Amino acid sequence: xxxxxxxxxxxxxxxxxxxxxxxxxxxxxxxxxxxxxxxxxxxxxxxxxxxxxxxxxxxxxxxxxxxxxxxxxxxxxxxxxxxxxxxxxxxxxxxxxxxxxxxxxxxxxxxxxxxxxxxxxxxxxxxxxxxxxxxxxxxxxxxxxxxxxxxxxxxxxxxxxxxxxxxxxxxxxxxxxxxxxxxxxxxxxxxxxxxxxxxxxxxxxxxxxxxxxxxxxxxxxxxxxxxxxxxxxxxxxxxx
Amino acid sequence: xxxxxxxxxxxxxxxxxxxxxxxxxxxxxxxxxxxxxxxxxxxxxxxxxxxxxxxxxxxxxxxxxxxxxxxxxxxxxxxxxxxxxxxxxxxxxxxxxxxxxxxxxxxxxxxxxxxxxxxxxxxxxxxxxxxxxxxxxxxxxxxxxxxxxxxxxxxxxxxxxxxxxxxxxxxxxxxxxxxxxxxxxxxxxxxxxxxxxxxxxxxxxxxxxxxxxxxxxxxxxxxxxxxxxxxxxxxxxxxxxxxxxxxxxxxxxxxxxxxxxxxxxxxxxxxxxxxxxxxxxxxxxxxxxxxxxxxxxxxxxxxxxxxxxxxxxxxxxxxxxxxxxxxxxxxxxxxxxxxxxxxxxx
Numbered sequence: 001x002x003x004x005x006x007x008x009x010x011x012x013x014x015x016x017x018x019x020x021x022x023x024x025x026x027x028x029x030x031x032x033x034x035x036x037x038x039x040x041x042x043x044x045x046x047x048x049x050x051x052x053x054x055x056x057x058x059x060x061x062x063x064x065x066x067x068x069x070x071x072x073x074x075x076x077x078x079x080x081x082x083x084x085x086x087x088x089x090x091x092x093x094x095x096x097x098x099x100x101x102x103x104x105x106x107x108x109x110x111x112x113x114x115x116x117x118x119x120x121x122x123x124x125x126x127x128x129x130x131x132x133x134x135x136x137x138x139x140x141x142x143x144x145x146x147x148x149x150x151x152x153x154x155x156x157x158x159x160x161x162x163x164x165x166x167x168x169x170x171x172x173x174x175x176x177x178x179x180x181x182x183x184x185x186x187x188x189x190x191x192x193x194x195x196x197x198x199x200x201x202x203x204x205x206x207x208x209x210x211x212x213x214x215x216x217x218x219x220x221x222x223x224x225x226x227x228x229x230x231x232x233x234x235x236x237x238x239x240x
Numbered sequence: 241x242x243x244x245x246x247x248x249x250x251x252x253x254x255x256x257x258x259x260x261x262x263x264x265x266x267x268x269x270x271x272x273x274x275x276x277x278x279x280x281x282x283x284x285x286x287x288x289x290x291x292x293x294x295x296x297x298x299x300x301x302x303x304x305x306x307x308x309x310x311x312x313x314x315x316x317x318x319x320x321x322x323x324x325x326x327x328x329x330x331x332x333x334x335x336x337x338x339x340x341x342x343x344x345x346x347x348x349x350x351x352x353x354x355x356x357x358x359x360x361x362x363x364x365x366x367x368x369x370x371x372x373x374x375x376x377x378x379x380x381x382x383x384x385x386x387x388x389x390x391x392x393x394x395x396x397x398x399x400x401x402x403x404x405x406x407x408x409x410x411x412x413x414x415x416x417x418x419x420x421x422x423x424x425x426x427x428x429x430x431x432x433x434x435x436x437x438x439x440x441x442x443x444x445x446x447x448x449x450x451x452x453x454x455x456x457x458x459x460x461x462x463x464x465x466x467x468x469x470x471x472x473x474x475x476x477x478x479x480x481x482x483x484x485x486x487x488x489x490x491x492x493x494x495x496x497x498x499x500x501x502x503x504x505x506x507x508x509x510x511x512x513x514x515x516x517x518x519x520x521x522x523x524x525x526x527x528x529x530x531x532x533x534x535x536x537x538x539x540x541x542x543x544x545x546x547x548x549x550x551x552x553x554x555x556x557x558x559x560x561x562x563x564x565x566x567x568x569x570x571x572x573x574x575x576x577x578x579x580x581x582x583x584x585x586x
Contacts, residue, residue: 047318048318117336117338119334119336119338120338120340122294122334122338123332123334123338124351124355125294125319125327126292126294126327126330126332126409127327127328127351127352127355127399127402127403128324128325128326128327128328128352128355128356128403129324129355130318130319130324131318133355137340137351137354137355138340141340141342141343142340142341142342144342215342218341218342218383218385
């Protein structure tokens with residue numbers, strides 16, 4: 001295969017991957033965030049403590065997470081057809097991707113929200129805040145750096161899952177690597193795809209880490225070392 | 241202003257029951273600073289959390305500013321609208337400040353106002369006013385992580401005042417601070433109490449806190465209030481544990497056939513030269529084992545531990561003389577003359 005043959009294939013695949021991962025991330029966040037918060041709130045000692053609800057949600061999350069993605073995709077075919085009108089193509093792949101990612105993200109959210117100091121919840125309660133206020137003003141903003149890190153992890157995991165979406169004709173980078181690279185012995189194309197994936201994942205991870213860190217650092221010392229160096233040198237300059 | 245009656249609270253964990261509050265009756269008058277002191281585990285923390293119903297008492301009632309909060313609480317674990325409204329009129333400051341790290345100082349102070357649904361302009365005006373009041377006007381845009389412990393607690397206090405409360409609850413507000421910062425925070429609480437007529441209920445394990453700002457105090461042990469009253473009432477109570485803790489004097493008897501007395505001077509009695517009168521009148525030698533003069537709750541108080549020769553039986557007359565002079569005498573090793581001040585001493 002020549003580069004001019006590969007290029008359109010790769011461009012289309014990149015776009016397909018971003019499309020699927022993008023939408024399924026949005027849905028996973030929209031679905032997983034409330035679920036993860038509910039897991040914390042309904043737990044013992046939580047604001048909405050409800051042992052039964054907690055067990056049920058926890059169990060659903062566990063079952064959904066234990067399912068291999070390819071099985072989940074098959075199992076959800078009926079649902080996918082009902083939602084998108086088809087079981088093949090990009091849109092059809094988004095459904096199982098999103099549903100697979102919701103419980104994954106929910107567990108990450110749970111861990112992140114649990115880290116929030118209970119004293120802050122108490123403080124807002126003492127001001128007359130209700131549960132919704134606690135969620136909106138304390139739990140989410142205080143755990144935001146961790147939530148962003150969790151989203152990054154979810155995006156990276158979704159890029160991995162999306163390789164299997166090729167089996168329902170959804171395309172994407174993983175699909176190219178399997179069909180052209182592996183099955184048709186186009187080793188060169190396979191390595192190019194892997195390289196692109198590596199770059200994409202690195203960029204996402206870097207961006208996520210940067211966002212999480214800059215939020216977390218709020219008020220501590222900012223991007224301290226360089227600033228301090230600058231200040232020190234200007235001060236030195238003045239004395240000289 | 242704050243009245244609790246028959247407050248009980250029991251924690252259950254793994255089949256074990258721990259009684260945190262065992263029938264607590266507390267009465268805090270309007271405009272006073274009331275300190276509840278006790279060891280950790282005595283139930284102080286449960287008590288203060290029951291006052292704004294952050295914890296539900298198993299039985300008993302809590303009345304704040306004339307409203308029976310326990311009646312507003314309802315049965316479920318969630319606080320209804322009326323209880324939340326009542327809570328917004330009770331400020332609370334915490335040992336670990338509990339400031340939101342994601343918000344600036346000003347936004348932290350605005351938080352209670354957001355909950356009350358005030359407009360943006362009103363919120364920022366009020367927040368800046370309060371920050372000015374606690375002396376942090378220049379830190380409005382800083383984040384809590386950039387502040388020292390004392391500054392954080394000032395923000396905590398400003399935040400607690402945002403809803404114009406009549407009552408301020410202080411949960412070990414100075415326990416995480418160094419002695420100097422503690423003094424400045426206590427001074428601030430005292431000033432707010434005077435300027436705003438704020439009623440302050442504070443819990444602490446530090447006797448110095450009670451000594452420096454409280455008008456009244458209660459001693460808690462094992463979920464019960466064992467002594468309570470105004471500071472001068474407590475000091476005037478023979479055998480009061482709180483009084484001797486507030487104002488310790490040391491010194492051991494030099495022999496078996498001696499009588500050791502703790503003499504407490506308050507007000508006018510402090511001006512009389514009683515010890516030399518005693519010595520001259522009865523021709524006895526008095527040794528002073530320990531003495532101190534201090535200001536407790538705004539009162540000048542002196543305490544002295546003296547030793548008289550002879551056993552208690554030999555000294556009944558001199559002790560009677562001292563009591564006649566209006567002094568409070570505690571004879572060490574003797575049963576106190578009257579029972580401790582109970583809840584009746586309100």
